[in-house]
Amino acid sequence: MTLRDKFASTIQLVHPDENLLYIINTDASAKAIGAVLLQQVLEENTNIVSTASRVLTPTEQGYTTCEQEFLGTIFALENFRIYIYGHKILLYRDNKSVTFLSRCAITSNRAARWMVNLQQSDIELRHVKGAHNYLADINSRNPAGLNARDSKFDKT
Numbered sequence: 001m002t003l004r005d006k007f008a009s010t011i012q013l014v015h016p017d018e019n020l021l022y023i024i025n026t027d028a029s030a031k032a033i034g035a036v037l038l039q040q041v042l043e044e045n046t047n048i049v050s051t052a053s054r055v056l057t058p059t060e061q062g063y064t065t066c067e068q069e070f071l072g073t074i075f076a077l078e079n080f081r082i083y084i085y086g087h088k089i090l091l092y093r094d095n096k097s098v099t100f101l102s103r104c105a106i107t108s109n110r111a112a113r114w115m116v117n118l119q120q121s122d123i124e125l126r127h128v129k130g131a132h133n134y135l136a137d138i139n140s141r142n143p144a145g146l147n148a149r150d151s152k153f154d155k156t
Contacts, residue, residue, distance in 0.1 A: 014039075014047040022049075022084050025092045026076045028068040031056055035076030037083060052079040067111070069093060074114050077121060088122045 016022075016039060023038040023046070034053035040046045052075070056063075060071060073091065077084070 012048070013051075014049060016049045016083050017041075018087075021090060022080075022087050023090045023092065024076050024080060024084075026069075026072040027093075028056075028065070028072040031061060033068065033072035033075050035072065035079065037076075037080045049083060050080060052076065070111065070114055074117050077117065077123075084121065088124070090126060091123050092126050 016037075020039040020041065023040060024035060025038065026033070026035040028034075032053060032055050035051070036048060037050040037052075038046050038048055054075065056068065056071075060068065063071065073093065076091075
């Protein structure tokens with residue numbers, strides 16, 4: 001049984017509650033990106049609404065770490081759009097540089113397109129320690145589409 005199978009068998013996905021705040025945790029690794037859509041019911045109870053992951057293309061694997069993290073954010077917003085459209089979102093990242101996006105100078109057309117995408121949503125970016133971002137981390141370390149040959153990739 002793979003890590004992904006164990007993860008899938010131990011969680012319960014719930015239907016979203018339109019009255020609760022949406023929380024997205026995203027992460028990027030050297031080979032993949034992952035995201036989790038959550039809603040906090042009580043202080044100690046957080047429900048998982050949806051998860052998403054994918055392998056990076058060879059071109060995307062050449063992106064800087066910051067660009068890969070930014071791509072993970074855009075990927076999450078696109079995948080969870082059906083749930084989050086028109087709602088405020090708390091977006092947690094374990095890469096601090098992504099939380100400063102609103103103050104960054106745009107240096108590429110790709111980053112400019114992503115920034116426009118980001119500005120279409122009501123998002124509050126927050127930094128989270130890597131150890132507390134384990135749900136998104138699991139998805140980025142063992143994403144959908146990763147075959148056994150590729151599963152021994154660098155864990156950075």
